[in-house]
Amino acid sequence: MVPSVRQIMQDHVQQWERDGRVEIFEEARLLGLDLAIFAITGIDLEGKVDIEWFKEQVSIFLRGLYGLPIVLPGSEIAKAQAAKKRILDTLMPLMKERHDAFHAQWEAAGKDADKIVSNMVESGERISVTKAQMLGIHSTGGDTLRDSALSALQTVMAAGDTTRFALFNTWALLAQLPAIQDKVFEEQKKVIAEFGPEIDFRALSNMPYLDAIFKEALRILPPTAGGFRKLTRDATISGVTLPAGTIVWYHALLLQILDPVLWDGDTSYDIPPYMDWKNNLEGAFQPERWLGDEAKRPRSFYVFGWGSHLCVGMNLVQMEVKLLLTLVMRRFRLELEVPDMMRRLAAQFPYVVPAKGTDGMRLVPRVQGLPWS
Numbered sequence: 001m002v003p004s005v006r007q008i009m010q011d012h013v014q015q016w017e018r019d020g021r022v023e024i025f026e027e028a029r030l031l032g033l034d035l036a037i038f039a040i041t042g043i044d045l046e047g048k049v050d051i052e053w054f055k056e057q058v059s060i061f062l063r064g065l066y067g068l069p070i071v072l073p074g075s076e077i078a079k080a081q082a083a084k085k086r087i088l089d090t091l092m093p094l095m096k097e098r099h100d101a102f103h104a105q106w107e108a109a110g111k112d113a114d115k116i117v118s119n120m121v122e123s124g125e126r127i128s129v130t131k132a133q134m135l136g137i138h139s140t141g142g143d144t145l146r147d148s149a150l151s152a153l154q155t156v157m158a159a160g161d162t163t164r165f166a167l168f169n170t171w172a173l174l175a176q177l178p179a180i181q182d183k184v185f186e187e188q189k190k191v192i193a194e195f196g197p198e199i200d201f202r203a204l205s206n207m208p209y210l211d212a213i214f215k216e217a218l219r220i221l222p223p224t225a226g227g228f229r230k231l232t233r234d235a236t237i238s239g240v241t242l243p244a245g246t247i248v249w250y251h252a253l254l255l256q257i258l259d260p261v262l263w264d265g266d267t268s269y270d271i272p273p274y275m276d277w278k279n280n281l282e283g284a285f286q287p288e289r290w291l292g293d294e295a296k297r298p299r300s301f302y303v304f305g306w307g308s309h310l311c312v313g314m315n316l317v318q319m320e321v322k323l324l325l326t327l328v329m330r331r332f333r334l335e336l337e338v339p340d341m342m343r344r345l346a347a348q349f350p351y352v353v354p355a356k357g358t359d360g361m362r363l364v365p366r367v368q369g370l371p372w373s
């Protein structure tokens with residue numbers, strides 16, 4: 001998948017290079033959308049659909065996820081429902097062949113998901129995200145062509161805005177940390193010395209500092225509010241018993257950042273120093289914590305969930321963020337046009353959203369940039 005992701009990113013980066021700047025919130029949205037639609041679903045839309053129209057429909061659908069869940073005419077959610085219908089009508093004929101092939105496989109395996117997975121593993125078949133999603137939806141009783149199209153839309157939903165916030169949050173933090181940018185640059189010199197200028201899977205797998213940056217940025221600003229679980233038995237937490245059947249919301253930010261017990265047990269401050277990115281960014285943002293013994297601390301990273309429903313896109317999105325940073329940071333320093341963008345936020349919960357017109361980032365060419373191919 002690296003080549004298709006890289007091609008999409010290069011197209012975006014070339015435009016930013018020409019402009020010398022990026023509106024990082026909006027550009028992260030557009031890039032997240034392109035990656036989700038083209039690289040992740042793998043559905044070939046070229047020449048079959050008006051792509052700009054299709055992207056607009058997906059954007060309308062995604063916007064509906066943030067509106068009030070009341071379907072009034074003209075509301076975001078009503079528009080999203082109409083867009084969803086148009087998207088599914090478009091996807092169904094394009095996915096027919098893929099759906100029929102999977103459906104036949106499903107029937108042949110006696111509708112047994114475990115059997116399908118072991119058949120795939122034994123035959124060495126590569127399991128794409130969309131195939132995993134079709135398997136998921138078939139396993140829960142959805143076996144029509146519309147269900148398969150819906151599973152592709154769910155993938156776009158799972159990947160689009162999460163990737164957007166992962167990209168935006170990482171950029172927003174790094175653009176305020178020139179010393180950390182220099183360390184990234186130094187690591188890139190070593191990568192080039194060892195693997196050459198090509199940014200392929202091998203090179204990307206050998207960037208421990210960039211891995212640590214990714215984790216640290218998402219630890220401080222998670223691009224997710226966590227997930228839900230239904231208790232299968234009573235659970236007693238600090239003397240309070242939640243009965244079986246209760247729906248529990250595990251909140252990534254609260255779990256990994258606000259609960260000081262997870263880190264050092266010191267409850268004397270309102271905002272612990274390791275999360276105080278507003279007043280103490282250099283102190284809070286410590287990629288090194290993922291490179292040493294700190295990495296062994298339990299339960300400190302819930303960004304992608306936990307257990308059997310761990311995010312299937314976790315490694316992919318890490319690769320995407322690293323690829324983008326490599327493309328940009330080998331040549332440029334990042335500088336916020338509005339240095340206090342993160343103090344003027346329009347929203348901080350559940351995600352950080354910059355105030356309108358404050359999200360410009362300058363790409364300042366390095367005197368001796370590094371090549372990539």
Ligand code: HEM
Binds near residue numbers: 312
């Ligand atoms: C930074 C980006 C992302 C974040 C923060 C994120 C976060 C999450 C979280 C918190 C969950 C719930 C896990 C749970 O219930 O415990 C999840 C599930 C999931 N994610 Fe992601 N995700 C991201 C990107 C992606 C991408 C790119 C894809 C598609 C390739 C994807 C596909 C999925 C799917 C299919 C599930 C459901 C897994 C299951 O229920 O078994 N995610 N993700």
